[in-house]
Amino acid sequence: xxxKWEIVIGLETHAQLNTRSKMFSGASTAFGxxxxxxxxxxxxxxxxxxxxxNREAVAKAVRFGLAVNGSNAVNINRRSARSSPAKTISIxxxxxxxxxxxxxxxx
Amino acid sequence: xxLTLEDVKRVADLARIAIDEAEARAxxxxxxxVFKLIAEMQAVDTRGVAPMSHALDVxxxxxxxxxxESDRHALFQSVAPQVESGLYLVPKVIE
Amino acid sequence: xxxxxxxxxxxxxxxxxxxxxxxxxxxVNRINQxxxxxxxxxxxxxxxxxxxxxxxxxxxxxxxxxxxxGIPIAQKDIFCAQGWLTTCGSKILSNFTSPYDAHVVERLNxxxxxxxxxxxxxxxxMGSSSETSYYGPVRNPWDVDxxxxxxxxxxxxxxxxxxxxxxxxxxxxxxxxxPAALSGICGLKPTYGVVSRYGMIAFASSxxxxxxxxxSAEDLALLLNVMAGFDPRDSTSLEREWEDYxxxxxxxxxxxxxxxxxxxxxxxAAPDVxxxxxxxxxxxxxxxxxxxxxxxxxxxxxxxxxYVLAPAxxxxxxxxxxxxxxxxxxxxxxxxxxxxxxxxxxxFGPEVKRRILIGTYVLSxxxxxxxxxxxxxxxxxxxxxxxxxxxxCDVIMGPTSPTTAFRIGEKMGDPxxxxxxxxxxxxxxxxxxxxxxxxxxxDGKGLPVGLQMIGNYFGEAKMLGIxxxxxxxxxxxxxxxxxxx
Numbered sequence: 001x002x003x004k005w006e007i008v009i010g011l012e013t014h015a016q017l018n019t020r021s022k023m024f025s026g027a028s029t030a031f032g033x034x035x036x037x038x039x040x041x042x043x044x045x046x047x048x049x050x051x052x053x054n055r056e057a058v059a060k061a062v063r064f065g066l067a068v069n070g071s072n073a074v075n076i077n078r079r080s081a082r083s084s085p086a087k088t089i090s091i092x093x094x095x096x097x098x099x100x101x102x103x104x105x106x107x
Numbered sequence: 108x109x110l111t112l113e114d115v116k117r118v119a120d121l122a123r124i125a126i127d128e129a130e131a132r133a134x135x136x137x138x139x140x141v142f143k144l145i146a147e148m149q150a151v152d153t154r155g156v157a158p159m160s161h162a163l164d165v166x167x168x169x170x171x172x173x174x175x176e177s178d179r180h181a182l183f184q185s186v187a188p189q190v191e192s193g194l195y196l197v198p199k200v201i202e
Numbered sequence: 203x204x205x206x207x208x209x210x211x212x213x214x215x216x217x218x219x220x221x222x223x224x225x226x227x228x229x230v231n232r233i234n235q236x237x238x239x240x241x242x243x244x245x246x247x248x249x250x251x252x253x254x255x256x257x258x259x260x261x262x263x264x265x266x267x268x269x270x271x272g273i274p275i276a277q278k279d280i281f282c283a284q285g286w287l288t289t290c291g292s293k294i295l296s297n298f299t300s301p302y303d304a305h306v307v308e309r310l311n312x313x314x315x316x317x318x319x320x321x322x323x324x325x326x327x328m329g330s331s332s333e334t335s336y337y338g339p340v341r342n343p344w345d346v347d348x349x350x351x352x353x354x355x356x357x358x359x360x361x362x363x364x365x366x367x368x369x370x371x372x373x374x375x376x377x378x379x380x381p382a383a384l385s386g387i388c389g390l391k392p393t394y395g396v397v398s399r400y401g402m403i404a405f406a407s408s409x410x411x412x413x414x415x416x417x418s419a420e421d422l423a424l425l426l427n428v429m430a431g432f433d434p435r436d437s438t439s440l441e442r443e444w445e446d447y448x449x450x451x452x453x454x455x456x457x458x459x460x461x462x463x464x465x466x467x468x469x470x471a472a473p474d475v476x477x478x479x480x481x482x483x484x485x486x487x488x489x490x491x492x493x494x495x496x497x498x499x500x501x502x503x504x505x506x507x508x509y510v511l512a513p514a515x516x517x518x519x520x521x522x523x524x525x526x527x528x529x530x531x532x533x534x535x536x537x538x539x540x541x542x543x544x545x546x547x548x549x550f551g552p553e554v555k556r557r558i559l560i561g562t563y564v565l566s567x568x569x570x571x572x573x574x575x576x577x578x579x580x581x582x583x584x585x586x587x588x589x590x591x592x593x594x595c596d597v598i599m600g601p602t603s604p605t606t607a608f609r610i611g612e613k614m615g616d617p618x619x620x621x622x623x624x625x626x627x628x629x630x631x632x633x634x635x636x637x638x639x640x641x642x643x644x645d646g647k648g649l650p651v652g653l654q655m656i657g658n659y660f661g662e663a664k665m666l667g668i669x670x671x672x673x674x675x676x677x678x679x680x681x682x683x684x685x686x687x
Contacts, residue, residue, distance in 0.1 A: 019172045026175030036184070036193050040176035041302060044183055045522040047295065047529075048282045048304060048401040052437045056172030115559065122517060122562040123524070124555055125543035134556060140618045141509060141560060148506035148580050149572060158578030159585060161408055161438070162394035162634020163659065168437045182301045188531040197526055198538045 017060050024051030109139050203228050204364040205682070208273055208421040211367055215262065215272045222262075222272025226255040226316050229274050233319065233365050240341045240350075242360040244279050245287045245320040258314040269424050271314030276366035278357045279320040280327055281412070282401040283307050286317070290403045291325040291335040291353075294523045294530045294549030304401020305433045306370065306412050313428045318366050321356030325551045326520065327374055327405040329353050330623040331613065332381070334553045339610050342385060343683040344649055348607035351381030357415050358385035363686055368416035368425055372402055374409045375508050376602075376627025379639040382415055383602035383652020386641045388669070388679060389415040390422045393659050394634035395440035397426075398433030406515035407438075409508075409631045418679055419640065419669035423447040426662060442660075450667030456490030458668065459595040463498045466600030466626060478643030478651035479601045485675060486599075486668075496591045496598070500583045504628040505621055507584065510564050510577035511632075516554075517561030523549065556617060585633040592658045597665060601626055602639040602652035630656050638665045641678040648684070 022029055025042035042049045115135050119126040126134070180193060189196035203225065206214070215222060230248045237243050251274065258272035282288050282300040284307075289295045303311065310317075324334045332340040332355025340355040342348040343363035350359040354371030358381035361369050371378045373391035382389025390413045397412040404410060414425035426447045433439045462483065467476055483493060525531030525545030532544035550558070564573035591598060604625060613620045630637035635656055642653035653672075657665045673679050 021170075021172055021174050021176075026170065026173060028174040028176070033178075034193060036180045036195075037178040038176075039180065039183075041179075041183065044527050046183070046282075046301070046527075047288070047290065047298065047403045047522070048300075048399075050400050050404075050436050052170040052435065053167060054172050055169035058169060110563070114563070118559050118563045118566065121566065122558050123521075123539070123542040123546055124550070124558065125540075125547035134552075134559065137556060137617055138559060138563075140616075141556075141621075144618050144621065145506045145510055145573070148503050148510065149576055151500075151503065151576075151580055151583070153576060153579035153583070156579040156582050158575050159582035160578055162585075163440075165395075165438075165440070170434070170437075179301075183527075186297075186299060186301060186528045188525060188528075195526055198535065198541055200538050 017057050019054055019056050019060070021054060023054050023057050110135060110142065204232055204367070206367065207418050208270075208367045208416055208424055209418070211273060212269050212424070216267060222255040222258040222316060223252060225272065226251050226274050226318070229318055229366060236363060236365060239346065240343055240359050240363055240365075241338055242321055242340055242356045242363065242365055243276070243319040244289055244291070244322050244335075244337050244356070247286065247319070250285075251316055251318055254311075254316040258316060261314045268313050270310065270428050272316065273368070274316040274318040274366060275310060275425075276318045276321050276357055276360045276369035277307065278323050278354050278369070278371045280323060280372050280403045281307050281370065282403065283317060283320070286320060288320065288403070289336070290327070291323040291337060292550065292554070293336040294546070296336060296530065298529050302401065305398035305435065306429050307401060309428050309431065310370075315428070321354070321360055321369060323356050324353035324377075325554050326403070326516070327353040327372055327377055327410075328516070328553050328557055330376065330380055330620055331608075331610075332356060332359075333610060333614055334551055336551060341610070342607045343686060344386060345607065345647075347609055348649065349384065349610055351384030351603070351607065353377040353381075354389070354415065355381045355385070358382055358387055358389065361385070361387045361415055361417060362683060364682070368414060368421050370412060370425070370429065371415050372405075372410055372412050373627075373631065373637070374406050374411075375512060375624045375631055378413045378415060379627050379637050379652070379654060380603050380623065382639040383641075383654070384607040384650065386650030386681065386683070387415060387417055388419060388422055388638070388640045389413065390426065390662065390666070391630065391637045392426065392430065392662055393636045395438050396430045396660070396662070398431070398436040398439045400433050400435040400439075404519040406512040407519060408515060409512060411631075418673055419638075419666045420448065420451055422638075423451065423663070423666045445663060447663050447666055450663045451670040453667045453671075454490070455486065455668055455671045458486075458491040458597070460486055460491050460493045461496040461591050461595030461598045462493055463496050463501065463591070463598060463600060465498050465501045470625065471601050471604045472606065472645070474645035475601045475604065475606065475651050478645070479599070479653055482642035482653045482672070482676075483599060485672060489671060489675060494595050496594060498584075498587045498591060498629065500580065500587050501629050502625075503580050504584060504632060505625055507577045507580045507632060508624065508628040509560070509621055510573050511581065513557040513561030514565050514574055515561070517558045517565065520550075520554070520558055525549070553617070581632050584629055588629070588633050588635060588656070597661070597668060598656040600654055602654035603627070606645045606647070606649035606651060626654060635659060636662050636665060638669060640669050640672065641681070642676075643678060
């Protein structure tokens with residue numbers, strides 16, 4: 001019976017990038033500040049504000065991808081678009097509420 | 108593709124908008140009219156055509172990793188419905 | 203004073219014929235008198251406007267006057283303005299005093315312009331009639347039982363009624379051009395990326411563009427000179443060399459090739475509208491232009507494509523309105539999810555809710571490819587049609603809207619009927635091309651007809667020049683609504 005089954009264990013790992021500023025805004029990521037003192041207009045999603053992506057975060061993500069190069073599962077897409085359905089996340093600490101994940105290679 | 112009342116309720120839930128039975132029925136027929144309009148577009152043969160998400164095929168501009176914002180929470184919180192000690196107040200969430 | 207163009211007011215201020223304070227006060231008084239009739243403005247703050255006017259006068263005295271210094275400008279209530287109530291025509295923002303200025307507002311302020319007030323609009327820019335506003339419908343100065351068009355109806359009506367020399371608005375599916383046409387004034391939607399969207403409350407991010415409304419092509423050019431330009435806070439803002447949009451105003455149009463798409467003149471447009479537009483095209487022929495028949499075969503799909511993409515983007519952009527950090531919060535709720543659902547159900551109007559539901563549906567699992575991705579593909583087909591046409595002509599012309607102004611309430615019961623108003627305007631938004639509407643005549647009931655021009659990317663200066671030549675040879679743009687002195 002035991003021989004029929006193969007154990008496959010996956011680990012989903014989240015790692016916080018050590019950038020100076022946030023992913024989509026120039027607010028500080030410094031540890032230890034009082035709540036909401038490092039939340040700028042973009043972070044609290046005031047009407048009309050727009051995100052601008054952090055170059056260094058993208059660079060670090062690519063560097064990591066290259067570092068774990070051994071795996072077939074890593075696809076670094078040079079051209080990436082929002083290519084999958086949106087996920088609604090309604091929690092007060094997630095102001096924009098919609099998270100999109102690029103789970104497929106763009107067509 | 109006609110929507111059902113269940114679809115309307117499900118979508119309203121995803122969109123975090125409260126909707127009662129009567130409203131759901133009223134909006135159902137309006138939404139189905141819109142989807143009839145949209146059906147024309149679905150029938151078009153688009154094999155081999157890349158989706159166009161941006162008017163001009165430009166590359167996403169990225170931002171240097173620098174801290175450019177300062178603490179303005181007092182100003183931003185002056186427009187909040189309920190704040191206390193620099194925190195936004197909302198109903199308790201127990202997971 | 204209130205019938206003068208922005209250009210001539212600027213000259214008068216420069217020559218010290220009168221001060222900005224006097225000019226602003228003149229408009230403030232007119233607004234007090236006439237705004238109740240048209241409901242163009244949501245928020246007015248005469249004290250603030252006059253303070254800005256005083257600062258503008260000081261700027262001129264110090265020799266730092268610019269073309270827009272001291273000029274009062276009405277601003278669509280979609281542009282965040284620091285310290286001003288900024289509602290977007292919605293109950294959900296009816297208590298939102300913006301803590302910051304939109305980029306466009308910063309530019310106008312730096313140029314010394316005066317904020318005359320915040321104009322009424324369809325809620326969250328969703329509409330073609332300015333009837334969905336929480337603050338009541340805007341009335342067309344040409345006939346108060348008719349709509350001024352939308353969603354920038356308040357801005358268009360304010361200019362038409364001479365309550366403001368010019369205004370700013372936004373255009374996602376036609377919301378500057380169509381109200382300009384229905385209200386008998388001029389309006390321009392620039393090429394996507396020319397005007398920064400930072401601080402312009404988002405409806406559909408890949409389609410929204412801010413632009414000027416005024417009474418002449420020259421006025422639009424002066425306003426665009428200040429509005430346009432790179433903004434690092436908007437990642438879709440284009441970094442380009444500065445352009446003077448007035449530079450082609452004096453250019454002769456002889457030899458210009460005008461493309462007339464058969465789809466713009468097919469059945470669907472009211473006969474009076476077609477007649478007025480054809481007469482205008484005749485004027486261009488007299489000026490030495492050639493016309494060429496062209497085709498935009500996928501244009502008929504613009505409305506369905508738009509009504510998949512715009513609601514989809516809106517459902518994402520409007521997710522932030524949840525009663526947590528700003529805006530309306532429901533007075534009673536059982537728990538957090540209930541607070542979200544009630545705040546949004548009570549805070550949003552029916553059209554906004556409909557579009558959020560459509561958008562959420564087309565983005566949801568299982569439907570994403572059939573609707574959203576398909577719409578993006580058809581969008582490319584529409585853009586390609588234009589690319590082909592611009593190989594054969596310099597500018598495209600046709601009606602801006604299939605009809606003239608319709609009765610208030612007439613199309614509110616049938617969303618699809620309302621959406622079909624956008625048939626001639628949505629293509630330019632989908633392709634990201636610049637579009638302009640100028641007055642070209644009237645229908646049998648005395649209601650204005652708009653002529654639309656669509657140019658190739660970055661063709662604003664060229665189109666404004668063409669329009670200016672038309673406005674030297676005709677006087678449609680100078681006509682005033684009956685009853686306006």
